Amino acid sequence: MKKIGILTSGGDCSGMNACIRSAVRTALRLNIEVVGVKKGYLGLIKGDHIKLDSKAVSGIMHRGGTFLQSARSPEFRTPEGQEMALATLNELQVDGLIILGGDGSLSGALALHKLGVPVIGIPASIDNDIPFTDMSLGVDTALNNIIYAVDCIKDTASSHARAFVIEVMGRNSGYLASVAAIASGAEYALVPERSFDLSEICQQLRHRFEEGRDNAIIILAEGVAKGQDIADSIKDAIGFETRVTVLGHYQRGGAPTVFDRLLASRLGKKAVEMLVAGNHGMMVGLACNAIVATSLDDVIKGEKRPQDEMLRLAEVLGI
Ligand code: ADP
Numbered sequence: 001m002k003k004i005g006i007l008t009s010g011g012d013c014s015g016m017n018a019c020i021r022s023a024v025r026t027a028l029r030l031n032i033e034v035v036g037v038k039k040g041y042l043g044l045i046k047g048d049h050i051k052l053d054s055k056a057v058s059g060i061m062h063r064g065g066t067f068l069q070s071a072r073s074p075e076f077r078t079p080e081g082q083e084m085a086l087a088t089l090n091e092l093q094v095d096g097l098i099i100l101g102g103d104g105s106l107s108g109a110l111a112l113h114k115l116g117v118p119v120i121g122i123p124a125s126i127d128n129d130i131p132f133t134d135m136s137l138g139v140d141t142a143l144n145n146i147i148y149a150v151d152c153i154k155d156t157a158s159s160h161a162r163a164f165v166i167e168v169m170g171r172n173s174g175y176l177a178s179v180a181a182i183a184s185g186a187e188y189a190l191v192p193e194r195s196f197d198l199s200e201i202c203q204q205l206r207h208r209f210e211e212g213r214d215n216a217i218i219i220l221a222e223g224v225a226k227g228q229d230i231a232d233s234i235k236d237a238i239g240f241e242t243r244v245t246v247l248g249h250y251q252r253g254g255a256p257t258v259f260d261r262l263l264a265s266r267l268g269k270k271a272v273e274m275l276v277a278g279n280h281g282m283m284v285g286l287a288c289n290a291i292v293a294t295s296l297d298d299v300i301k302g303e304k305r306p307q308d309e310m311l312r313l314a315e316v317l318g319i
């Protein structure tokens with residue numbers, strides 16, 4: 001193996017830079033050259049790339065986002081787009097490709113694998129909905145961002161005896177909302193995986209208000225409803241004044257936590273080693289604190305990562 005490529009695709013997350021750094025340093029140690037493809041599959045189609053030497057990846061460990069940049073590319077979903085991507089890979093003469101991203105990007109990785117490209121996928125998405133890995137890159141940092149914000153909001157909520165609806169990311173996944181609710185001591189987590197009765201919630205909030213509690217925090221996954229709509233429906237029924245905070249893309253950025261830096265370093269190293277061993281068409285992930293590999297076919301065919309345990313924990317804790 002003489003040369004490999006690496007790209008970051010889909011929604012960015014903290015830890016991508018640390019992972020690129022690890023893959024590059026591992027490859028250079030094995031005398032393998034590395035090419036960074038810019039802007040995900042869009043850059044792969046266009047041939048937008050840079051050489052990655054050790055200087056190119058120095059000083060990036062602590063930076064959120066991805067210095068290779070990311071993008072969404074509808075064109076890559078088409079056979080013509082994938083042909084153009086193959087042409088770039090041939091031109092670059094890479095012997096393998098590492099792809100960081102969420103389930104969409106990993107579907108793209110599987111498509112390239114089926115076209116004969118040696119690929120390794122790395123799960124990187126704050127949604128934590130990718131199966132066969134306990135954690136995806138960026139999840140821990142996003143959760144820490146959310147908890148910081150919720151703690152701040154709780155302070156001001158208490159001062160004014162208010163309820164807050166805090167909207168977090170997760171179009172189809174309630175992982176961030178349920179774990180954030182557990183870790184912040186929130187009253188409710190409204191998630192796509194679990195139905196809820198808003199009038200019952202209103203009654204409980206009203207009871208809470210009448211008992212003299214000074215705040216209430218409802219964490220809402222964006223896929224369930226708009227925070228403002230939930231707030232509008234409950235505001236006259238609960239006693240508390242109600243406010244809404246949409247955390248939005250704040251959640252996706254910032255310096256990665258130690259957990260994400262370490263996970264990124266382990267996954268980047270393993271991805272290169274898998275390519276060198278000729279063991280491709282796989283995703284590397286974390287299971288019981290070990291780095292494990294699962295075929296991309298199984299990852300993409302598999303159910304979304306089950307959220308049952310967190311939802312059950314939330315339920316037991318009365319959230
Ligand atoms: P994420 O990787 O964060 O889930 P997306 O779902 O937007 O983000 O996917 C990122 C990119 O991956 C898409 O813009 C597209 O280029 C590619 N992609 C997504 N799904 C597929 C698919 N089924 N086949 C091929 N490429 C795909």
Ligand code: F6P
Nearest residue numbers: 011102125126127169170171252
């Ligand atoms: O996949 C991660 C994610 O952060 C989702 O939770 C969110 O809905 C989506 O990406 C938004 O991404 P963008 O604004 O980049 O399209």
